[in-house]
Amino acid sequence: MADLTTTLPLTSESIHKAYSKIQQYVHKTPLLTNKTINSIASSSSSTSPSPKFNIYFKCENYQRIGAFKARGAFHAVTHLIDELGLEGVRKRGVVTHSSGNHAQALALAASSFDIPAHIVMPTISTPSKIAGTRDYTPHVYFSGSTSEEREAVVKQVIQDTGAILVPPYDHPDIMLGQGTTALELQNQYNSLKEDKQQQPKLKVVLAPLGGGGLLSGISIYFSNQPEVYVIGCEPSYQGGNDGERGLKSVPQQRIEKVKTLTIADGLRTPVGELPWKVFTSESSMKSKNLENIYSVTEDEIKQAMKLVLERMKVFIEPSAAVPLAVVLHNQEFRQWAYEKQKEEGVLESGWDIAVVFSGGNTTIDAIVGLFGESQDTERAEGKIGKDGKQVAENVAG
Amino acid sequence: MADLTTTLPLTSESIHKAYSKIQQYVHKTPLLTNKTINSIASSSSSTSPSPKFNIYFKCENYQRIGAFKARGAFHAVTHLIDELGLEGVRKRGVVTHSSGNHAQALALAASSFDIPAHIVMPTISTPSKIAGTRDYTPHVYFSGSTSEEREAVVKQVIQDTGAILVPPYDHPDIMLGQGTTALELQNQYNSLKEDKQQQPKLKVVLAPLGGGGLLSGISIYFSNQPEVYVIGCEPSYQGGNDGERGLKSVPQQRIEKVKTLTIADGLRTPVGELPWKVFTSESSMKSKNLENIYSVTEDEIKQAMKLVLERMKVFIEPSAAVPLAVVLHNQEFRQWAYEKQKEEGVLESGWDIAVVFSGGNTTIDAIVGLFGESQDTERAEGKIGKDGKQVAENVAG
Numbered sequence: 001m002a003d004l005t006t007t008l009p010l011t012s013e014s015i016h017k018a019y020s021k022i023q024q025y026v027h028k029t030p031l032l033t034n035k036t037i038n039s040i041a042s043s044s045s046s047t048s049p050s051p052k053f054n055i056y057f058k059c060e061n062y063q064r065i066g067a068f069k070a071r072g073a074f075h076a077v078t079h080l081i082d083e084l085g086l087e088g089v090r091k092r093g094v095v096t097h098s099s100g101n102h103a104q105a106l107a108l109a110a111s112s113f114d115i116p117a118h119i120v121m122p123t124i125s126t127p128s129k130i131a132g133t134r135d136y137t138p139h140v141y142f143s144g145s146t147s148e149e150r151e152a153v154v155k156q157v158i159q160d161t162g163a164i165l166v167p168p169y170d171h172p173d174i175m176l177g178q179g180t181t182a183l184e185l186q187n188q189y190n191s192l193k194e195d196k197q198q199q200p201k202l203k204v205v206l207a208p209l210g211g212g213g214l215l216s217g218i219s220i221y222f223s224n225q226p227e228v229y230v231i232g233c234e235p236s237y238q239g240g241n242d243g244e245r246g247l248k249s250v251p252q253q254r255i256e257k258v259k260t261l262t263i264a265d266g267l268r269t270p271v272g273e274l275p276w277k278v279f280t281s282e283s284s285m286k287s288k289n290l291e292n293i294y295s296v297t298e299d300e301i302k303q304a305m306k307l308v309l310e311r312m313k314v315f316i317e318p319s320a321a322v323p324l325a326v327v328l329h330n331q332e333f334r335q336w337a338y339e340k341q342k343e344e345g346v347l348e349s350g351w352d353i354a355v356v357f358s359g360g361n362t363t364i365d366a367i368v369g370l371f372g373e374s375q376d377t378e379r380a381e382g383k384i385g386k387d388g389k390q391v392a393e394n395v396a397g
Numbered sequence: 398m399a400d401l402t403t404t405l406p407l408t409s410e411s412i413h414k415a416y417s418k419i420q421q422y423v424h425k426t427p428l429l430t431n432k433t434i435n436s437i438a439s440s441s442s443s444t445s446p447s448p449k450f451n452i453y454f455k456c457e458n459y460q461r462i463g464a465f466k467a468r469g470a471f472h473a474v475t476h477l478i479d480e481l482g483l484e485g486v487r488k489r490g491v492v493t494h495s496s497g498n499h500a501q502a503l504a505l506a507a508s509s510f511d512i513p514a515h516i517v518m519p520t521i522s523t524p525s526k527i528a529g530t531r532d533y534t535p536h537v538y539f540s541g542s543t544s545e546e547r548e549a550v551v552k553q554v555i556q557d558t559g560a561i562l563v564p565p566y567d568h569p570d571i572m573l574g575q576g577t578t579a580l581e582l583q584n585q586y587n588s589l590k591e592d593k594q595q596q597p598k599l600k601v602v603l604a605p606l607g608g609g610g611l612l613s614g615i616s617i618y619f620s621n622q623p624e625v626y627v628i629g630c631e632p633s634y635q636g637g638n639d640g641e642r643g644l645k646s647v648p649q650q651r652i653e654k655v656k657t658l659t660i661a662d663g664l665r666t667p668v669g670e671l672p673w674k675v676f677t678s679e680s681s682m683k684s685k686n687l688e689n690i691y692s693v694t695e696d697e698i699k700q701a702m703k704l705v706l707e708r709m710k711v712f713i714e715p716s717a718a719v720p721l722a723v724v725l726h727n728q729e730f731r732q733w734a735y736e737k738q739k740e741e742g743v744l745e746s747g748w749d750i751a752v753v754f755s756g757g758n759t760t761i762d763a764i765v766g767l768f769g770e771s772q773d774t775e776r777a778e779g780k781i782g783k784d785g786k787q788v789a790e791n792v793a794g
Contacts, residue, residue: 066710309712315707360710367764367768368765371764
């Protein structure tokens with residue numbers, strides 16, 4: 001990875017610079033709205049009054065390789081080229097370990113410059129992800145799934161090839177690259193409002209929080225806009241809300257280890273060190289770069305995902321549904337928004353808020369696995385005799 | 398429905414007129430491309446050489462109510478208003494029978510003008526479709542599922558209310574309204590090519606064929622462009638390819654009854670009389686308005702649908718996947734395209750073709766039903782002991 005002494009400072013201006021470098025390589029993804037979801041998000045339950053939201057969805061599921069990760073990868077690779085020269089990087093190559101979107105993103109970015117990319121993946125990775133990565137690079141290595149096992153293989157690759165490590169989130173180049181999502185989102189939002197001759201007034205941006213590359217990039221971008229609240233969204237299952245727990249502990253402390261099998265599989269990692277620093281520090285213009293972190297249950301994530309697929313006709317992965325799940329279901333967030341809107345006297349018109357759909361890399365098989373379960377359970381409850389025979393007939397038939 | 402003597406002639410010019418009437422009420426849906434799908438569609442199998450395609454997807458799944466049907470419904474309703482005056486139509490109301498997208502489309506169009514819409518639905522309609530229709534009109538009636546039973550209820554509604562029947566496809570207003578899909582598609586395609594400073598040269602437009610409202614509209618629109626081939630796409634399951642069979646029988650003859658439970662549930666109806674006339678007649682500039690009709694199997698439809706969801710991240714219903722399934726899997730179509738491309742000397746650059754995604758109104762439950770089956774079978778084959786006990790543990794655990 002590029003030497004930390006040569007990376008840009010973590011400021012909004014650096015994100016503008018990052019954007020000018022990667023813009024030609026990444027897609028400008030659409031910013032969509034949906035009346036039905038606005039009305040669901042703005043309706044009161046029997047027990048509590050409702051804040052009102054006009055939601056703008058930033059569709060990074062339509063980004064290259066199907067996720068925002070392409071932004072950070074292109075930014076990291078172009079910075080390496082600036083620093084070492086194209087031939088210098090080509091000679092050494094790049095390496096990372098990832099079972100997911102970062103692997104494909106780095107392989108794509110490297111292949112765009114004819115740079116060899118070495119990708120270490122856990123043996124248990126799904127065949128479609130392995131195939132997806134192999135579309136861009138022949139150098140795929142397998143390891144066990146613990147971080148020690150993966151790092152051992154990476155170390156070996158570095159020894160053998162001299163490849164440069166590009167980590168998935170814990171590096172300024174990656175964070176600034178992902179932050180271009182926020183810049184693009186705000187530009188698109190402003191044009192939309194301009195077209196309608198309305199005053200732009202974006203109040204909240206919600207994004208998923210896993211390692212923190214995306215959320216820290218967004219926080220950095222808005223660090224000089226005190227009127228915009230940035231909010232992180234996590235799955236609560238099996239303690240997957242390490243960011244929320246760390247932020248709310250006294251004293252605040254980064255939680256370094258997490259072991260969760262949440263369906264939001266992009267968000268299983270603990271928050272990285274550098275992103276954590278961004279979240280918990282203030283800028284010259286803002287007392288908190290990150291306003292807060294909220295979490296949701298597996299079922300709330302599934303409900304939000306279902307709504308997006310069925311109503312918006314947009315295909316997203318479970319991790320991408322987490323921020324909308326917070327908007328719809330997290331009572332703490334909704335109560336906070338309600339109080340603020342009341343204070344501001346805007347309960348009638350509500351807030352313009354943005355939700356980042358981080359990616360769309362899931363499969364129909366995975367969806368059948370996620371949503372088919374309840375059907376299996378029904379079948380099991382309804383039809384299994386004590387000896388199980390009836391199920392055998394039912395399934396085999 | 399508007400008197401047939403007052404409807405516009407079935408010409409491309411009439412579709413321009415229809416568009417100027419409905420444009421303010423319908424969405425301009427996106428025209429998308431996808432490199433991965435182009436490359437899959439253009440790759441040779443071991444047994445046959447491949448034509449080459451650059452596919453433009455017209456996404457009517459992003460149309461209002463999630464399907465192209467909104468176009469025809471708005472055109473029919475605005476024509477009624479021209480003819481009888483707004484108050485005249487409001488006094489009488491409109492009525493149709495439909496279990497699907499046309500019901501919601503008519504209810505939406507009518508509600509936009511405060512016209513009462515009476516919708517007759519089979520009792521067995523899925524709850525989500527009934528709820529979707531009730532979002533726009535309180536006047537939902539239930540009937541048995543045979544056409545006799547449905548028509549009896551419609552007749553009763555007309556007697557009781559004086560409502561005007563708006564059929565789903567077999568009427569010039571509907572056909573011309575749906576044809577605006579083609580006009581919009583070609584405009585968007587031309588602008589895209591212009592932006593790239595390339596010569597526009599659209600060769601083929603493929604659309605699903607059920608009752609024929611959409612496909613006849615498209616055929617009419619291109620009837621004065623001899624260089625563009627229009628192609629209908631059907632499911633072959635249980636004879637669902639009535640259009641193809643009718644076209645290929647000697648003498649050609651419309652097949653009036655079809656009974657198929659194809660997963661492409663929007664395409665279960667036989668081709669209507671007026672659309673059939675359009676397909677089998679020639680225009681002054683073209684020997685065949687419709688070039689041909691091809692059909693695909695259930696499995697081919699599922700493969701195409703899976704590809705669109707997973708690779709394009711676009712959520713479509715099975716009926717909408719039928720044209721892409723033809724492009725990918727129908728050897729007769731591919732052979733024809735290959736021969737033509739060879740003749741024209743364009744095997745290298747290939748053809749620009751358009752595929753219409755007709756709608757996106759399906760549910761996750763339906764997808765689990767469609768794609769979950771094979772997993773059950775695997776599980777059954779892999780894990781069931783002869784007494785079924787192992788499955789019982791597996792399912793209940």
